[in-house]
Amino acid sequence: QVQLVESGGGVVQAGDSLRLSCAASGRTFSSYCMGWFRQAPGKEREFVAAISRSGGTTYYADSVKGRFTISRDNARGTLYLQMSSLKPEDTAVYYCAMARSRYSTPRTALDEYDYWGQGTQVTVSS
Secondary structure (H helix, E strand, O other): OOEEEEEOOEEEEOOOOEEEEEEEEOOOHHHOOEEEEEEOOOOOOEEEEEEOOOOOOEEEOOOOOOOEEEEEEOOOOEEEEEEOOOOHHHOEEEEEEEEOOOOOOOOOOHHHEEEEOOOEEEEEEO
């Protein structure tokens, strides 16, 4: 079965950087678009970033554009999210997700993903 395991979360101060990783197994990683989503307490899960199968195309939420970078290593079956200039409002549980179909472009909607990791907590203090 498909497994997505996130790591790299933690507690940082505003302005710091953090890199999240997501190790995938159970499916041909390079055949599927991948995404990062986050959920803050009391809020709905929201799109953060997405990447195409090859890694050549990326999409970002406006709130993280210019600060976060999504990337993937298809040989290692791993997805990354490099986060810089972190703000307190970035505090959330971050989830990686694998698209439900072999889309040709990155997807931004939650229902376009069918496998999710368990999440990793990112806390940014002011």
